[in-house]
Amino acid sequence: MHPPRPAALISSEALNTLRASQRMLLITFTGPQCAICKRLAPMLSTVLNEYADQLDAVKIDVEVFESLALEFAVRSLPTTLLLRGDVELGRIAGFATAGQLRNWISAQIDA
Amino acid sequence: MGQWSRQDHPEPFIELVSPEHATGARRALYDELEQVRGKGKVSNLFRAYAAFPELGRANFHRLMALLTQGSLSVKFKEAVMTALAEINRCDYCVSFHATAMKNAGASDAEVAAALRFDPQGIGLNTKETALFEFALKANGDPHGITPEDFLPLRSSGATDGEIVEALETVNTGNAFNLINGALNVGADDFLGGYLAERGKAWAAER
Numbered sequence: 001m002h003p004p005r006p007a008a009l010i011s012s013e014a015l016n017t018l019r020a021s022q023r024m025l026l027i028t029f030t031g032p033q034c035a036i037c038k039r040l041a042p043m044l045s046t047v048l049n050e051y052a053d054q055l056d057a058v059k060i061d062v063e064v065f066e067s068l069a070l071e072f073a074v075r076s077l078p079t080t081l082l083l084r085g086d087v088e089l090g091r092i093a094g095f096a097t098a099g100q101l102r103n104w105i106s107a108q109i110d111a
Numbered sequence: 112m113g114q115w116s117r118q119d120h121p122e123p124f125i126e127l128v129s130p131e132h133a134t135g136a137r138r139a140l141y142d143e144l145e146q147v148r149g150k151g152k153v154s155n156l157f158r159a160y161a162a163f164p165e166l167g168r169a170n171f172h173r174l175m176a177l178l179t180q181g182s183l184s185v186k187f188k189e190a191v192m193t194a195l196a197e198i199n200r201c202d203y204c205v206s207f208h209a210t211a212m213k214n215a216g217a218s219d220a221e222v223a224a225a226l227r228f229d230p231q232g233i234g235l236n237t238k239e240t241a242l243f244e245f246a247l248k249a250n251g252d253p254h255g256i257t258p259e260d261f262l263p264l265r266s267s268g269a270t271d272g273e274i275v276e277a278l279e280t281v282n283t284g285n286a287f288n289l290i291n292g293a294l295n296v297g298a299d300d301f302l303g304g305y306l307a308e309r310g311k312a313w314a315a316e317r
Contacts, residue, residue: 043247097228099228099247102229
């Protein structure tokens with residue numbers, strides 16, 4: 001069994017380390033009162049396990065990391081981004097099915 | 112027996128009266144249920160519902176209307192409910208609906224596809240593949256559904272009735288997941304422990 005993904009971000013330094021690796025990185029911004037975030041979670045977890053060797057993933061609580069939410073111009077929850085280093089490859093605002101997430105991630109990996 | 116994922120609570124939170132001890136309105140409900148599944152075979156879900164027999168009967172009739180009426184396949188409906196059970200982490204419900212998927216002709220690989228929310232792997236026709244995706248999206252964010260979400264449904268020939276049928280499958284799955292989850296109702300013996308490992312894995316994550 002895979003551990004649940006994505007794991008919660010514990011520090012800004014940890015995020016900087018991930019971004020510096022130049023591996024594809026998925027970030028999902030969530031909040032404790034966000035019901036749609038809870039619905040998105042099993043979709044993300046399932047799909048991220050399928051791409052475990054190809055991208056890193058982290059979950060950011062906007063109430064803990066408000067500055068990161070501002071830095072990434074997060075306007076609603078959930079917001080899910082794909083990055084490589086400092087380059088944003090795309091973002092999804094709101095809920096997405098596992099199928100939508102697979103198509104989105106695959107398109108970036110294959111690009 | 113409680114859910115496999117609730118090893119801290121081995122028993123259901125309400126009494127599940129067995130068929131041999133049922134009386135009165137509960138007995139009448141069990142008689143109706145046994146006509147479908149066989150003498151003495153009353154699922155744990157409906158043993159829980161039997162605490163309020165009139166609601167048990169209403170939900171049984173609702174379930175029969177869903178599974179025996181309409182035009183969508185039982186395999187499709189059980190695949191949707193298998194996916195919902197996974198989302199809602201009801202291990203009894205995963206075992207039940209995955210078993211029903213197989214009884215409707217699904218392979219183990221197709222059950223696995225439903226558990227990873229992958230309609231392309233379930234072996235459904237184009238219309239039901241589109242409806243499966245729509246069902247998951249509506250379940251995730253019903254107020255986020257827009258007219259654009261109906262385009263793949265209409266292009267595959269789905270009717271209004273079939274769209275409602277798909278959404279009611281979501282409703283029914285979620286409703287039964289809630290009853291089983293909140294009351295810690297565990298899997299029926301006749302499921303043979305199919306996919307018990309899902310619940311045991313969830314227990315390990317607690």
